[in-house]
Amino acid sequence: MALSIVATGLEKHYSLISSKTVKRALHGVSFTIREGERVGFIGVNGAGKTTLLQLIAGISDASVGHLSIAGKVTAIFTMGLGLRDDFSGVENIYIEGELQGRSREATAKVISEIVTFAELGEFIDRPVRTYSTGMKARLAFSTIVHIDPEILIIDEALSVGDARFAAKATRKMKELTQRGKILIVVSHSMGSIVDMCTRCIWLEDGKVKLDGAPQEVTNAYLDQVHAEDDEKLFERFKRELTDESLMACWRVESLDMHSVASARMVRTVLTGEPCVLSAQVQGISGSSFDVRLHLRRLDGLVVHESLLSGSAPLMESGGSGPTTVRMDLGELPLNYGTFIVRVDVLVDGHIAARRSTLFEVINPRPHKGGRPVLVYPSTFNVTPLPA
Amino acid sequence: MGWRALLTGLPPRERFTAVDDISVAVMPGEVVGVLGRNGAGKSTLLRLIAGIYAADKGAIALSGDVAGLFELGGFGNGQLTGRAFVLRYLQFFGVMKSSWNEIVADVHDFSELATYFDEKIHTYSAGMGARLYFAAATAIAHEIYLIDEVLSVGDEHFQAKSWARMRERLACGAAGLLVTHDWSAVIKLCRTSRVLQAGRVVLDGRSDTVVAQYLDLPKADAARACLMVDEGQIMCGVSGETLHIGFEVQVKHCMRVEAAVSIEALQLGVGWESIILTEFSSVADQPGRYWAEFTVERLPLAPGDYLLSLFLATPPDPGSGVRDVLDARGWTYGNGVTLRVGGEPRVGLAPFAVAWSQGGE
Numbered sequence: 001m002a003l004s005i006v007a008t009g010l011e012k013h014y015s016l017i018s019s020k021t022v023k024r025a026l027h028g029v030s031f032t033i034r035e036g037e038r039v040g041f042i043g044v045n046g047a048g049k050t051t052l053l054q055l056i057a058g059i060s061d062a063s064v065g066h067l068s069i070a071g072k073v074t075a076i077f078t079m080g081l082g083l084r085d086d087f088s089g090v091e092n093i094y095i096e097g098e099l100q101g102r103s104r105e106a107t108a109k110v111i112s113e114i115v116t117f118a119e120l121g122e123f124i125d126r127p128v129r130t131y132s133t134g135m136k137a138r139l140a141f142s143t144i145v146h147i148d149p150e151i152l153i154i155d156e157a158l159s160v161g162d163a164r165f166a167a168k169a170t171r172k173m174k175e176l177t178q179r180g181k182i183l184i185v186v187s188h189s190m191g192s193i194v195d196m197c198t199r200c201i202w203l204e205d206g207k208v209k210l211d212g213a214p215q216e217v218t219n220a221y222l223d224q225v226h227a228e229d230d231e232k233l234f235e236r237f238k239r240e241l242t243d244e245s246l247m248a249c250w251r252v253e254s255l256d257m258h259s260v261a262s263a264r265m266v267r268t269v270l271t272g273e274p275c276v277l278s279a280q281v282q283g284i285s286g287s288s289f290d291v292r293l294h295l296r297r298l299d300g301l302v303v304h305e306s307l308l309s310g311s312a313p314l315m316e317s318g319g320s321g322p323t324t325v326r327m328d329l330g331e332l333p334l335n336y337g338t339f340i341v342r343v344d345v346l347v348d349g350h351i352a353a354r355r356s357t358l359f360e361v362i363n364p365r366p367h368k369g370g371r372p373v374l375v376y377p378s379t380f381n382v383t384p385l386p387a
Numbered sequence: 388m389g390w391r392a393l394l395t396g397l398p399p400r401e402r403f404t405a406v407d408d409i410s411v412a413v414m415p416g417e418v419v420g421v422l423g424r425n426g427a428g429k430s431t432l433l434r435l436i437a438g439i440y441a442a443d444k445g446a447i448a449l450s451g452d453v454a455g456l457f458e459l460g461g462f463g464n465g466q467l468t469g470r471a472f473v474l475r476y477l478q479f480f481g482v483m484k485s486s487w488n489e490i491v492a493d494v495h496d497f498s499e500l501a502t503y504f505d506e507k508i509h510t511y512s513a514g515m516g517a518r519l520y521f522a523a524a525t526a527i528a529h530e531i532y533l534i535d536e537v538l539s540v541g542d543e544h545f546q547a548k549s550w551a552r553m554r555e556r557l558a559c560g561a562a563g564l565l566v567t568h569d570w571s572a573v574i575k576l577c578r579t580s581r582v583l584q585a586g587r588v589v590l591d592g593r594s595d596t597v598v599a600q601y602l603d604l605p606k607a608d609a610a611r612a613c614l615m616v617d618e619g620q621i622m623c624g625v626s627g628e629t630l631h632i633g634f635e636v637q638v639k640h641c642m643r644v645e646a647a648v649s650i651e652a653l654q655l656g657v658g659w660e661s662i663i664l665t666e667f668s669s670v671a672d673q674p675g676r677y678w679a680e681f682t683v684e685r686l687p688l689a690p691g692d693y694l695l696s697l698f699l700a701t702p703p704d705p706g707s708g709v710r711d712v713l714d715a716r717g718w719t720y721g722n723g724v725t726l727r728v729g730g731e732p733r734v735g736l737a738p739f740a741v742a743w744s745q746g747g748e
Contacts, residue, residue, distance in 0.1 A: 233544070236499065236544070237544075239496060278746060291743070293741060294734075294735075295735070297547065298544060298547040298548065298551070299546075299547035299548070299550040299551050300547075300550065300551035300554055300555075301658060301660065301736065302734060302735045302736065303735055303736055303737050304735040304736070304737050304738060304739065304741075305733065305734040305735040305738075306735075306738065306741050308743045311741075311742075311743060312743045312744070315745055323745060324745065324746030325743070325745065325746070326743070326744045326745070326746045327741050327742075327743055328741065328742035328743075328744070329739075329741060330739075330740060330741075330742070333687065333737070333739050337547075338544060338547065367664055367666070368666075369647070369649075369664060370649070370661045370664050371661065372649075372660075372661040372662055372663055372664040373660050373661065373662045373736060373737060374662055374663055374687060374737050374739070376663055376683065376687055376739070377683075377684070378648075378663065378665055378681060378682060378683045379681075379682045380646065380648075380665065380668045380679065380680070380681055380682075381679070381680045381682065382636075382669075382670050382671065382677050382678070382679050382680075383677065383678050383680075384671075384675055384676070384677055384678075385635065385675070385676040385677060385678050386676075387675060387676060
């Protein structure tokens, strides 16, 4: 019989002690997982991932809905949780085997393979309490993958153990699923979801938000997370920002950073990315104005200041709508950090209006030796001198 | 004879002198740095000045309200809420009641405690407690700030905010003492510094000189390759124009030699920033004399004096990734070079080019 998991309208309600209200951890979740699928579940904390996994593992029951599972489920929730501290690594492997309903003889056949896979060296004969977290995780993973699980559930498994072991574990799991088994992974690491899974389900507020190819779903998820991060940062430093009109009828209606490549407004820019600041200035029709650009880092360091009249003629306020002032920063020479940019509109040398906004710069390739304020092009030429 | 000896008849335990014969005077508007490794007596010194410990010998005179920014998060009464703590703080320092609301709102906002502000302090994490304390202690103007590694509270954004706030307070004429093992903090905040070692002042002077001596970086022997640049040399450039820095490199062995350049702005007590830092690039792989020229188009530096550092090193070791420094010029080695940038004075550290234009509708 083919292995499968079919969920129809799953709901899980928890009643909270402190209030009379009921918390809905899952809110109508339906999906079908067939043999050979490797499914990754993603979502922010509290989205319902763990609750769903507990239902599949049979640890708790759904409040509403139906879940039918064809196959034997093996779950690794917290790596190393099932290990017995006072027994040695080898003894734990035997105990785990018996729990899985396997004879001592059957375990004895695979034990050397498990021991080799876990790479614990002489520690394999020492009590588990002497292990580091990473070592426990390696042992737990090794015992599980060598018992031929039909449906394997792993929660955050790959975040423990070193990078090399994680790579080995990933290979092992691919091998398992290629033998026609079902794998379910919950992880915050989008990279491991994309590497390991053939399908990804994004849970949000206890519902399936998106279900599809891992690359697409994780991209959509990361976009939303980044947008929320930007929003949070903005909210946090809102108080440092201004929007003032000091002379009647004058106002800077907007001030935004635009990425030239994506042609849209951004709050996060990359070092070296071509970008333009754009301000909408509303003023008295026909009067000319100057503009000052003031850029400071969040810790107060004034990085840059320049004046429109320093390199171009003054602008004139239009009759109908606001005037757009574009400030082309070129390939952004700023290193990573958070910056506050302010635009002052000057009329006859006095500030008529001003506005500031905040943006964050990310440098994907930071310097090894330090954190310079600028990432600015320079060249180095060497010519031999006569001896 | 101490209490122990009186009550038990046992001989007093061996005594340990944590701070030994230290004199320091701090004037308003000045922060003096005290550098030292763990166990040098820094914290004891701070606590003596704050009146937490009594000195066995010597005298301390303070004029003004003291804000002790140390032992952050170590609150006397965990049963107080964050808000109640702030009110008590204001009452203690005799702040006028009419301004309480505003200050409490400011602390609430700055500490980023959100709803935790009205929870009891014993439910806070250490970081939350530290944020609350820092926000409260800097919300009102004190005359004296005693600072112990304070600016390492919170995440990167919070630290940036704390620096800005600390600078603001000190700019208003407060006096301060900063004890730390972080030499970069001393460079940024203090004109003069001391170095403590085993309870005694071993170095005293301008912060940059003191730091260079404190770091005591091993000078490269320049045996395999060397920079033909004199200590204290001044190189010149003009803001907004092309900068050429040329220097001779002599390579004595058959080996790969790479070079890097760093330009830093240092105003003692105001700030210290690395502005331009290049990656290492190849100079030579054969013995000989070479002319190396470092070029920056449209130099994005405001007029003023900068610290120029030059490094010659081997390529990184493939195993460890560590470079062998062959020769170096830099203020941290005590043999720095000055870059003097001329031009019209400007606001802002980095006047890079901005192209202005009027956009369409």
